[in-house]
Amino acid sequence: MAKITLKVNKKEHTIDADPQMPLLWAIRDIVGLKGTKYGCGVAQCGACTVHMEGQPVRSCSIPVIGAANKSITTIEGLSDDNSHPVQAAWIEEQVPQCGYCQSGQIMAAVALLQKKTSPTDADIDAAMQGHICRCGTYPRIREAIKKASKKMTAKG
Amino acid sequence: MEPKDISRRKFIRVTGLSATALTLGFYFSGESKASTIIKGEDAENYGVSLNSWIHIDTNGKVTIVSHRAEMGQGAYQAIPQMIAEELEVNLDEVNIIFGKGDTVKYGNQITGGSSTVRGTYKNLSKLSASAREMLITAAANKWSVPAAECYAEAGHVIHRPSGKKMHYGELVVDASKLEAPKNVQLKKIEDYKLVRKPLARQDTPLKTNGTAVFGIDKTLPGMLYAMVERNPRLRGKVKSYDDTAALKVPGVKKVFKVTMKVFDTDREGIAVVAESTWAAMQGRKALKVVWDDAGFDYVNTEDIYKKMKAELQSKEGLSAKKQGDPDPILAQQKNKLDVVYETPYQAHACMEPLNCIAHHKGDSIEIWGPIQAPDWVQGDISQKMGVKKENVIVNMTFLGGGFGRKAFLDYTHEACLISKEAGAPVQVIWTREDDMTQGPFRPGVSYRAEGAVNNGEISAIKFRLCGQNIGHWMGSKKDVPNDSVLEGFQPHYFDSIKNISFSDVPFETPIPIMWWRSVYASTNGFAYESFMDELAIAAGKDPLAFRKQYLKSDRCQKILDKVEQVSGWKNRKPKQGYGVAITECFSSTVAQVVKVSKDATGKIKIDKVWAVIDCGWYVNPDTVRAQVEGSIVMALGAATNHEIHFKDGLTVEKNFNTYRMPKINEIPPIEVFIMDNNEDAGGVGEPGLPPFTPALTNAIYDLTGKRIRKLPFDLAKV
Numbered sequence: 001m002a003k004i005t006l007k008v009n010k011k012e013h014t015i016d017a018d019p020q021m022p023l024l025w026a027i028r029d030i031v032g033l034k035g036t037k038y039g040c041g042v043a044q045c046g047a048c049t050v051h052m053e054g055q056p057v058r059s060c061s062i063p064v065i066g067a068a069n070k071s072i073t074t075i076e077g078l079s080d081d082n083s084h085p086v087q088a089a090w091i092e093e094q095v096p097q098c099g100y101c102q103s104g105q106i107m108a109a110v111a112l113l114q115k116k117t118s119p120t121d122a123d124i125d126a127a128m129q130g131h132i133c134r135c136g137t138y139p140r141i142r143e144a145i146k147k148a149s150k151k152m153t154a155k156g
Numbered sequence: 157m158e159p160k161d162i163s164r165r166k167f168i169r170v171t172g173l174s175a176t177a178l179t180l181g182f183y184f185s186g187e188s189k190a191s192t193i194i195k196g197e198d199a200e201n202y203g204v205s206l207n208s209w210i211h212i213d214t215n216g217k218v219t220i221v222s223h224r225a226e227m228g229q230g231a232y233q234a235i236p237q238m239i240a241e242e243l244e245v246n247l248d249e250v251n252i253i254f255g256k257g258d259t260v261k262y263g264n265q266i267t268g269g270s271s272t273v274r275g276t277y278k279n280l281s282k283l284s285a286s287a288r289e290m291l292i293t294a295a296a297n298k299w300s301v302p303a304a305e306c307y308a309e310a311g312h313v314i315h316r317p318s319g320k321k322m323h324y325g326e327l328v329v330d331a332s333k334l335e336a337p338k339n340v341q342l343k344k345i346e347d348y349k350l351v352r353k354p355l356a357r358q359d360t361p362l363k364t365n366g367t368a369v370f371g372i373d374k375t376l377p378g379m380l381y382a383m384v385e386r387n388p389r390l391r392g393k394v395k396s397y398d399d400t401a402a403l404k405v406p407g408v409k410k411v412f413k414v415t416m417k418v419f420d421t422d423r424e425g426i427a428v429v430a431e432s433t434w435a436a437m438q439g440r441k442a443l444k445v446v447w448d449d450a451g452f453d454y455v456n457t458e459d460i461y462k463k464m465k466a467e468l469q470s471k472e473g474l475s476a477k478k479q480g481d482p483d484p485i486l487a488q489q490k491n492k493l494d495v496v497y498e499t500p501y502q503a504h505a506c507m508e509p510l511n512c513i514a515h516h517k518g519d520s521i522e523i524w525g526p527i528q529a530p531d532w533v534q535g536d537i538s539q540k541m542g543v544k545k546e547n548v549i550v551n552m553t554f555l556g557g558g559f560g561r562k563a564f565l566d567y568t569h570e571a572c573l574i575s576k577e578a579g580a581p582v583q584v585i586w587t588r589e590d591d592m593t594q595g596p597f598r599p600g601v602s603y604r605a606e607g608a609v610n611n612g613e614i615s616a617i618k619f620r621l622c623g624q625n626i627g628h629w630m631g632s633k634k635d636v637p638n639d640s641v642l643e644g645f646q647p648h649y650f651d652s653i654k655n656i657s658f659s660d661v662p663f664e665t666p667i668p669i670m671w672w673r674s675v676y677a678s679t680n681g682f683a684y685e686s687f688m689d690e691l692a693i694a695a696g697k698d699p700l701a702f703r704k705q706y707l708k709s710d711r712c713q714k715i716l717d718k719v720e721q722v723s724g725w726k727n728r729k730p731k732q733g734y735g736v737a738i739t740e741c742f743s744s745t746v747a748q749v750v751k752v753s754k755d756a757t758g759k760i761k762i763d764k765v766w767a768v769i770d771c772g773w774y775v776n777p778d779t780v781r782a783q784v785e786g787s788i789v790m791a792l793g794a795a796t797n798h799e800i801h802f803k804d805g806l807t808v809e810k811n812f813n814t815y816r817m818p819k820i821n822e823i824p825p826i827e828v829f830i831m832d833n834n835e836d837a838g839g840v841g842e843p844g845l846p847p848f849t850p851a852l853t854n855a856i857y858d859l860t861g862k863r864i865r866k867l868p869f870d871l872a873k874v
Binding site: 017022034038042044047079091096101102103129130139142 | 228
């Protein structure tokens with residue numbers, strides 16, 4: 001057990017945890033943010049995706065000690081009211097079905113759009129193909145990313 | 157598609173509905189399917205307690221109960237959308253809550269068989285219209301005007317000639333004193349304001365900001381977490397275990413043996429109860445368990461399919477349906493078709509692995525979880541744990557996928573056992589490996605199809621199905637054929653095929669099996685519609701024209717015309733890679749055309765999928781479209797990737813690295829069309845799945861001349 005400081009969604013949390021505990025479980029069970037999900041535990045599905053120092057990472061496969069003092073953004077940190085352009089696009093396109101994978105999908109999409117404001121289909125494939133959706137919302141994810149891109153580039 | 161009413165309203169969890177003035181529910185008389193609408197205060201006379209679907213309080217706040225599970229298929233939206241339509245309230249002013257498990261209050265709650273809308277819409281429409289009429293009558297009485305001069309809209313009653321209006325909150329007390337009307341007029345399709353509109357789902361905003369509470373997200377004060385070390389061969393017993401190291405893991409509180417029921421097998425495991433999920437996982441890793449796997453056969457996929465094939469060649473099976481007499485025709489047919497189709501065992505692979513919270517409080521138990529059948533769980537737990545039914549409270553959360561797996565009663569029972577032993581509320585979480593390897597699974601099924609074609613016409617067809625029968629779990633007898641042998645086969649084929657038979661060749665293995673999306677239609681569709689295609693080719697006929705020839709009903713003709721038109725079927729060139737299939741499942745018929753080609757590496761590429769669904773009456777066209785899209789993606793995975801293998805009694809595939817899910821870059825463009833009519837509602841969540849695979853393999857045959865009869869197959873190796 002060790003005292004570790006996490007910076008999650010611009011708030012500091014000093015937690016007492018096994019340094020090897022995956023960041024995923026620290027976020028869910030200790031910080032108490034349940035939007036980031038457990039889907040496989042072996043970085044195969046993407047449901048656990050958060051941003052660490054602005055990059056999308058698989059929190060199930062990062063020991064919490066590796067996230068100490070780094071800035072972490074979870075799905076809850078994107079906005080207070082679903083106003084992030086990616087969230088708004090997701091709602092307009094009615095993307096989610098069961099919704100369980102969607103936090104990870106959205107975090108990956110946000111990271112993509114931060115890097116490439118007008119991604120091509122190939123860019124979308126490359127960024128999103130590590131994310132599983134069992135309900136098969138993929139066609140709508142693609143459309144929502146394109147829509148979000150339009151929103152974000154229109155803003156300038 | 158631009159949906160109206162994008163709501164930013166937060167989901168309000170209403171746990172105690174007090175001071176409700178108008179509550180309406182149903183009295184479900186024992187045998188008949190008819191229901192009588194009764195009022196809350198009359199409930200005692202009927203010996204039932206009511207907590208109905210609609211609550212309106214004196215402030216006009218409307219709460220609608222969604223009594224079925226929400227697992228992505230849109231019930232959480234569809235039920236309120238139907239109710240709000242007849243009730244005349246704005247959907248974004250309505251609170252939606254999940255109903256608890258209670259057959260008496262809600263009737264059937266099992267969310268399966270694509271039955272939520274089709275099983276409830278007539279009753280719920282009647283209920284909602286009745287509430288509306290009572291509110292109108294109450295206003296008319298107050299104003300001393302004829303009710304016919306009044307109408308309801310957006311939570312108000314308005315007197316047309318004078319423009320006077322009152323909101324429902326002002327009327328509920330008076331309305332509750334009125335008799336529920338015996339007959340109500342339901343709206344015509346052309347008058348719908350909500351139904352048939354692609355309204356934005358009320359759960360969508362919760363699923364884009366991480367606030368939707370799935371079973372695995374739920375917490376209770378003082379809750380502990382548990383993981384169970386499970387036998388890899390499923391049925392082995394615990395010979396011994398050493399928990400010394402496990403108990404030393406920080407946060408681990410208790411370790412003990414737990415035995416849950418899976419059908420008639422006792423499944424033993426060692427539960428580790430801890431203060432966090434991670435501590436429970438680490439505690440479980442530190443366990444040393446010695447298993448006793450003696451006394452049962454170890455299953456092997458190879459042996460299973462070898463045996464199935466042999467049975468299909470040697471056994472007639474139990475007759476499920478026989479029309480005319482195919483056998484003598486087949487016996488003397490010179491160029492008889494005689495082929496075998498094989499389909500694999502499948503995992504459900506919901507994105508949310510199994511989990512359940514139970515709080516055993518002695519003479520009562522409260523459960524929270526991603527549960528498809530809260531009423532079944534209530535009854536099952538009451539019986540298994542010896543607690544009175546009214547003291548078993550089953551709360552549904554959102555489900556991260558269900559597909560049939562979360563209708564099974566093992567994980568809920570296990571959680572109750574663990575909470576009882578731990579003396580605290582406990583959340584039991586299954587790892588992905590647990591979820592994928594422990595089953596139950598969709599059964600793998602093999603088929604033998606024999607057919608005779610003469611002069612371009614079908615003379616005879618004989619289908620034999622060989623696979624495990626899920627019905628045996630529900631108590632069906634072993635000398636009765638599987639009641640799902642015909643699932644997927646469009647019934648109107650029977651109008652024009654004179655000599656056709658289906659039989660069930662009994663097959664048993666110890667592998668636990670369960671419903672999976674579209675159940676037996678998921679494999680039947682592949683076999684039956686592949687074979688119809690083989691018959692069409694043998695008859696020298698265009699496969700789509702062949703379907704039209706043998707499916708003469710008006711609705712089937714319309715569906716086939718539509719898919720022919722939208723896919724450009726008639727303009728296709730020979731060997732261009734077009735395939736068609738049409739199946740019926742849960743009272744809906746879906747036809748699909750798939751177009752394939754080969755990419756530069758020679759791998760099969762799916763260029764486009766066109767799907768036409770006739771589901772009769774429906775609520776939300778966008779949801780219908782989404783369900784067909786999703787069903788196609790699931791079928792694609794099943795056709796081209798997914799097989800659960802068993803070797804030496806062990807499940808081979810454990811996680812997504814070996815059970816590969818389709819990814820965004822592998823999805824073809826999909827276009828879905830909905831037939832518009834006012835026929836009885838059919839299912840929506842599952843019927844889109846069965847026709848995809850045969851349409852795909854029929855397209856591949858068209859392109860390459862290769863007939864695929866075994867699933868899964870590799871698109872790169874055709």
